[in-house]
Amino acid sequence: MVGKLHLAAAALAATTALMPHATLADVTLVRAGRVIVDASKPALGASTIAVRDGRIVTVAAGNPDARTLVPDLKPDEPVKEIDLSSKTVLPGLIDSHVHLSSDPGTPWWQEAVNSDEYATAVGTKNALVTVRAGFTTVRDVGSAKNVGFALRNAVRDGVVVGPRILAAGPGISIIGGHGDVSGFRREVIDVLSGGNTCTGAVECAARVREASRAGADVIKITATGGVLSQQARGLGQHFTDDELKSIMDTAHSLGLKVAAHAHGAKGIETAVRAGVDSVEHGTFVDDAGLKVMKEKGTYMVPTLMAFTGISERLGKGVYTPQVEDKIRQTLAVMGKQIAAAKRNGVPIAFGTDSGVFEHGRNAEEFGLMVKYGGLTPREALSTATTGAAGLLGLEADVGTLEPGKSADMIAVDGDPISDITQLEKVRFVMASGRVVPMD
Structure with missing residues (x-):
């Protein structure tokens, strides 16, 4: 019985390591080098995407602090920052x-x-x-x-x-x-x-x-x-x-x-x-x-x-x-x-x-x-x-990076608008506000 319990615990630990909840912070700031908010529009320059509870709060130019991006941030609310300043961030x-x-x-x-x-x-x-x-x-x-x-x-x-x-x-x-x-x-x-x-x-x-x-x-x-x-x-x-x-x-x-x-x-x-x-x-x-x-x-x-x-x-x-x-x-x-x-x-x-x-x-x-x-x-x-x-029928939730939408985003090294093959080499993925383990 003890052996079976150890096996079950090991299996649970392995599963938990892969669970998206394991990498979810209440507030996440994604610092991007450039952002494609909408594929039909020109890309933005250096920007910060604020994410809270799996949703995009705002997309702001530059690198403002968390309090500026999330005015109702609680004093004890955890904030995670992700540095993608050398990447292009775009919708999932x-x-x-x-x-x-x-x-x-x-x-x-x-x-x-x-x-x-x-x-x-x-x-x-x-x-x-x-x-x-x-x-x-x-x-x-x-x-x-x-x-x-x-x-x-x-x-x-x-x-x-x-x-x-x-x-x-x-x-x-x-x-x-x-x-x-x-x-x-x-x-x-x-x-x-x-x-x-x-x-x-x-x-x-x-x-x-x-x-x-x-x-x-x-x-x-x-x-x-x-x-x-x-x-x-x-x-x-x-x-x-x-x-x-x-x-x-x-x-x-x-x-x-x-x-x-x-x-x-x-x-x-x-x-x-x-x-x-x-x-x-x-x-x-x-x-x-x-x-x-x-x-x-x-x-x-x-x-x-x-x-x-x-x-x-x-x-x-x-x-x-x-x-x-x-x-x-x-x-x-x-x-x-x-x-x-x-x-x-x-x-x-x-x-x-x-x-x-x-x-x-x-x-x-x-x-x-x-x-x-x-x-x-x-x-x-x-x-x-x-x-x-x-x-x-999901246009209200995904497809662009806008406030209120699901925080689904990816990052690539180059510019997919000039080189579409960049999308074959995705470096970062966030799905519903959760960072996906890449290896």
């Missing part, structure tokens, strides 16, 4: 499309072997890696059963270190579509099914309500075929028009946005007409789809790093032949959806599809958006701050 980054409980290159058949509990452990690892990379908010748009919700709550409650998480749970799919279990014997599929498939408007409405009951922050649907699923029927539309309308009406009546995985042009246009809030991937979007997206204010979430991750494993025996065929189709048009969205005035939100590639590499998406999508570094940064905040 937002990734609108992640899969924290997945790792790249995992054989497709492993879903019949690994448990949901194991997936949660993988997600805990990846949550820490992700926040250390500077992403203080993410939207997890696909996980097994309650895994995404467990991770969200564990981060929220300070049990593990990670970004703020909006979780969808399992994506809603047609039977046999991208998002359903496939590639196994029928009896194995029956065991592995996540109860996330539907046929007809009534069943699809039920799946949305069940997701809401389970605690979903957003509804994810697979509106078209997918690249990595074990079905070889292309990337076209999956749900019927009536099914899509039922999903949108039900989700929106519950106050939930809908994110639609969509590759094929017709599937994109149909999903947007039905009322989806964001198109995830948008690979083969055409002028008709872009026109409707502009009219409805639908966001494009391009996920170019997904194409990078799968291309790195192409021809190495990781993917089945039907998957490799779909991969080659998508690689031929990589980035064109970004340029088209920009040209047509469609809002763009940053998303990577991490889990298809290694978590922590999320910021490589910025360089791809500039290289293949034709965005400027400032435009690319905006997609991961104000753009993504708008999509997620």
